[in-house]
Amino acid sequence: MKKHSINKINKILSQPLNELLFKAQKKHKENFKNNDVQLASLISIKTGSCPEDCKYCPQSAHYNVDLKKEKLIDLISLEKAAITAKKNGATRFCMGAAWKKLNDGNDLDTVIKMIKTVKSLDLEACVTLGTINKNQAFKLKKAGLDAYNHNIDSSPSFYKKIITTRKFEERLTTIETVRKAGISVCSGGILGMGETWKDRVEMLKVLSDMNPHPESVPINALVPISGTPLEHREVIDPIDIIRVIATARILMPKSRIRLSAGRKYFSKETQLLCLLSGANSIFYGENLLTTENNSMTEDKKLISMFNNIDSAISFDIENKVIPKNNKLNIQKRKRKKFQSDKKIRASQ
Ligand code: SF4
Secondary structure (H helix, E strand, O other): OOOOOHHHHHHHHHOOHHHHHHHHHHHHHHHOOOOOOEEEEEEEEEEOOEOOOOOOOOOEOOOOOOOOOEOOOOHHHHHHHHHHHHHOOOOEEEEEEOOOEOOOOHHHHHHHHHHHHHHHOOOEEEEEOOEOOHHHHHHHHHHOOOEEEOOOEOOHHHHHHHOOOOOHHHHHHHHHHHHHOOOEEEOOEEEOOOOOHHHHHHHHHHHHHOOOOOOEEEEEEOOOOOOOOOOOOOOOOHHHHHHHHHHHHHHOOOOEEEEOOOHHHOOHHHHHHHHHOOOOEEEEOOEEOOEEOOOHHHHHHHHHHHHOHHHHHHHHHHOOOOOOOOHHHHHHHHHHHHHHHHHHHHHO
């Protein structure tokens, strides 16, 4: 596996946008033969009161955020959510708990039951549970777990400014533990927290140096939440996220690059550009843990638009949202009229 130097990654990231997107698309096409976009649904299975102090997170117990805290949800609610996600087209079901680490006993046993429930519905199962040890990782794998999410968030040096209750190296250790148990790794970062371009390059270096690359790489845009220390940060410029996605696609050609939190604040065009830059997975569902996401109807339309114009049109017709004077409708009507006129002319 080829490792890239910081200089090389910087060069890829900072080339003219058309060159960058062209190269990213080429890599994408070479490694993913069809244009599929994976739909991953994410649910919070335990909300709030987290002892960690991640400055971006409304679930941290360190900040005064208007958030309804919830204990570990019951299996029936979990199953209902997974069935709904599947009915709506999701293929992966991710479960997140606001924990520093996974505790043995009831927490671990319940999570194992949750994984089995998700797998019985023929969905891929992914969890994010904080730090886990070797023994727990093997138990989760045995229950059928497909993937474990553990984001590195940013560069090693910027990480210290965002989280003080744990070390960057601990993240890498958990990722290694997960990998050794035979579970796929899902790891990515958050943009727009005040990091520099150098931090973004360093984050991409850490991710792309992993051997093998993470199976999926979520790229999040910070959603500034009132009450958190990052509440006043401006929403990231969409072009920044597009550059990072395209670079990630070039560096990790076979990984699923996932357009994750913050997508709700992007225009439809920006989201399509993210898919054109190499993203091929989205988080799908009205909520992403505790932040709002696009509605599933909007997302279905986005994907159909991305895939082909015919399915976009049929989606509009099915959902009766096509305006009467829509250009394509006018063209269709003109074509129909021309054909019926032609028949009349032929019969004369
Ligand atoms: S990001 Fe995760 S670990 Fe950090 S405070 Fe939020 S729930 Fe806890």
